[in-house]
Amino acid sequence: MKTHKKVKITLQNVTKIFGKNAERVVALDGVNLEIYDNKFTTIVGPSGCGKSTLLYLLAGFEKPTSGGILKDGKLIENPGPDRGFVFQDFALFPWRTVLGNVMFGLISNGYDKKQAKKIAMDYINLANLNGFEHAYPHTLSGGMKQRVSIARALAYDPEVLLMDEPFGSLDAQTRKYMQEELVKIWEKFHKTVVFVTHSVIEAVYLSDIIVVMSARPGKVKAVFDVKIPRPRNYTGEQYLKVRKEVLDYLEEEVQKEIEMNNT
Amino acid sequence: MGDGEDLKSLQAKNKVSEIGQFIAPFLVFGLFWEIMVRSGIANVQTLPAPSMILHELYVLIGKKGVLQCHIYHSFYRLALGYVLAVVAGITIGTVLALQKDLRDMFSPVLSLLISVPTIAWIPVLLITMGLGDKTVITAVFLGGVFEITYSTIAGIRSVHQQQINAARIMGVRGLGLFFKVLLPGSLVSIMPALRLSIGYCWRALVGGEMLSAMIKWGVGKMIYDARFWNDVKVMLVGLIVIAFFGVLLDRIMLKRLEHETVEKWGMLVER
Numbered sequence: 001m002k003t004h005k006k007v008k009i010t011l012q013n014v015t016k017i018f019g020k021n022a023e024r025v026v027a028l029d030g031v032n033l034e035i036y037d038n039k040f041t042t043i044v045g046p047s048g049c050g051k052s053t054l055l056y057l058l059a060g061f062e063k064p065t066s067g068g069i070l071k072d073g074k075l076i077e078n079p080g081p082d083r084g085f086v087f088q089d090f091a092l093f094p095w096r097t098v099l100g101n102v103m104f105g106l107i108s109n110g111y112d113k114k115q116a117k118k119i120a121m122d123y124i125n126l127a128n129l130n131g132f133e134h135a136y137p138h139t140l141s142g143g144m145k146q147r148v149s150i151a152r153a154l155a156y157d158p159e160v161l162l163m164d165e166p167f168g169s170l171d172a173q174t175r176k177y178m179q180e181e182l183v184k185i186w187e188k189f190h191k192t193v194v195f196v197t198h199s200v201i202e203a204v205y206l207s208d209i210i211v212v213m214s215a216r217p218g219k220v221k222a223v224f225d226v227k228i229p230r231p232r233n234y235t236g237e238q239y240l241k242v243r244k245e246v247l248d249y250l251e252e253e254v255q256k257e258i259e260m261n262n263t
Numbered sequence: 264m265g266d267g268e269d270l271k272s273l274q275a276k277n278k279v280s281e282i283g284q285f286i287a288p289f290l291v292f293g294l295f296w297e298i299m300v301r302s303g304i305a306n307v308q309t310l311p312a313p314s315m316i317l318h319e320l321y322v323l324i325g326k327k328g329v330l331q332c333h334i335y336h337s338f339y340r341l342a343l344g345y346v347l348a349v350v351a352g353i354t355i356g357t358v359l360a361l362q363k364d365l366r367d368m369f370s371p372v373l374s375l376l377i378s379v380p381t382i383a384w385i386p387v388l389l390i391t392m393g394l395g396d397k398t399v400i401t402a403v404f405l406g407g408v409f410e411i412t413y414s415t416i417a418g419i420r421s422v423h424q425q426q427i428n429a430a431r432i433m434g435v436r437g438l439g440l441f442f443k444v445l446l447p448g449s450l451v452s453i454m455p456a457l458r459l460s461i462g463y464c465w466r467a468l469v470g471g472e473m474l475s476a477m478i479k480w481g482v483g484k485m486i487y488d489a490r491f492w493n494d495v496k497v498m499l500v501g502l503i504v505i506a507f508f509g510v511l512l513d514r515i516m517l518k519r520l521e522h523e524t525v526e527k528w529g530m531l532v533e534r
Contacts, residue, residue: 061428081434091425094528095447105433108443138529156433 008160008192009035009058009076014067016053027053029217030067035160035194040186042195042207044250046257050218051196055164058194059085071160081109084153086163090145092137098124098148099133105156123151126185143174150182154189163195167202179205183230200250204243205232212249215257222249311496316503319496329485334504336480337468340396344403345464349457352408356415357441366416377413381406381467385474395478399471406467407460414456418449451530458517465509 016028027050035041043051056062060079069076106116127147167175203210210224228238293313299305300312323330359366392398430444472483486501
């Protein structure tokens with residue numbers, strides 16, 4: 001594993017405002033952040049802290065109101081295949097089979113059908129979906145759908161993988177299983193990942209770096225380096241210590257969010 | 264004998280009983296009708312018996328060989344008008360779905376147009392397009408285009424933003440985005456419109472053929488011309504042909520297409 005830290009993405013004073021005048025919502029307010037190459041970075045924060053907005057800006061689905069986001073020194077302005085995205089609600093194409101979904105990014109990036117199919121099958125196997133390549137998404141369970149979605153995002157080998165609460169809609173059992181699978185897959189590739197969740201348990205289990213965001217307007221409150229070796233143990237001493245540390249920070253923010261909603 | 268064979272023979276049996284169930288009411292009704300005519304209760308001149316209609320069908324197909332020609336001409340007009348309506352409807356619908364300003368401008372017009380029965384257009388078309396094929400094909404086109412446009416707008420707008428985003432981050436944009444995401448994603452709304460509008464087109468076709476003086480062939484024309492000879496048999500043969508192909512187009516062709524697409528993809532359940 002690489003020990004030096006190379007900056008992959010830089011957020012410079014990023015502000016995002018939705019709506020106008022009275023309906024103006026400041027989602028992000030002057031966010032400065034560095035995301036390192038080949039690291040698993042997780043963003044946690046109370047609901048409404050703009051963590052998903054941040055991810056959408058990284059993806060290029062939305063543009064910052066002010067400030068800039070640089071990837072390898074170049075401004076991110078549009079979505080593009082140098083990044084992959086895993087959505088909370090999967091966003092699979094129901095008119096394509098599992099194989100068709102995973103091949104999608106490959107075909108649209110110039111691979112011929114034969115190559116694309118071969119690579120897609122590798123990722124389908126990696127996601128433990130062998131035997132389901134010809135199934136349509138609506139026949140799969142939530143966990144399986146999300147594995148297709150991850151395989152689809154990884155197959156065309158993007159430099160950065162963006163994951164927006166990918167396990168948020170899964171039941172607790174499946175969620176735990178998916179976390180373990182994701183760590184296994186990540187250990188293979190060491191791809192730069194930006195993962196958004198509101199679960200600290202998940203964040204500490206998965207990440208190299210945890211970014212805690214403050215309640216509205218969203219700002220970076222703290223950044224933690226997590227140096228626990230993988231695979232991690234949910235009840236390990238180190239794990240619990242980091243978890244408590246992060247939770248203490250987060251609790252303050254959750255409290256603020258609740259107070260804000262009450263007034 | 265394996266279970267697979269059992270299942271197959273069971274399915275075949277079901278199919279047979281399904282067809283039987285479909286035909287039975289016609290048999291009962293036909294028999295009743297036949298008796299009414301033969302016993303003299305109904306007038307043979309105004310209401311010929313089913314057996315006479317079937318005989319006429321045989322004469323028109325076999326001896327004279329004209330029915331095929333009528334059907335051929337009708338289908339040619341239907342196909343041309345319908346395909347034009349589908350292409351134009353989906354294109355216009357997509358543009359209106361994506362351009363809010365245009366949509367705001369044209370959607371009141373569209374909702375007016377969609378409520379005009381197509382046959383009301385025909386006198387106008389007879390003047391602007393002449394008394395021939397052009398008028399009939401345009402009538403067929405108008406019969407379907409508004410419904411398809413309307414449903415395309417609804418369909419494209421109902422495509423999940425996340426699916427569009429997923430395609431965009433994988434590097435798909437422009438026409439690729441239309442063919443790979445917007446179109447398949449909106450089929451759930453477009454497919455029922457395709458089924459509905461082929462029925463509208465079929466009706467417009469028959470009306471158009473009846474009213475266009477310069478055309479000689481077509482099922483609608485055959486029915487209309489039969490009134491010169493007071494030949495109710497030919498008219499009824501025409502009605503049967505129209506009903507038969509109407510069902511055939513919907514059930515055999517489009518329903519199957521729907522089954523092979525949005526139904527197979529589980530998109531109907533999702534709604």
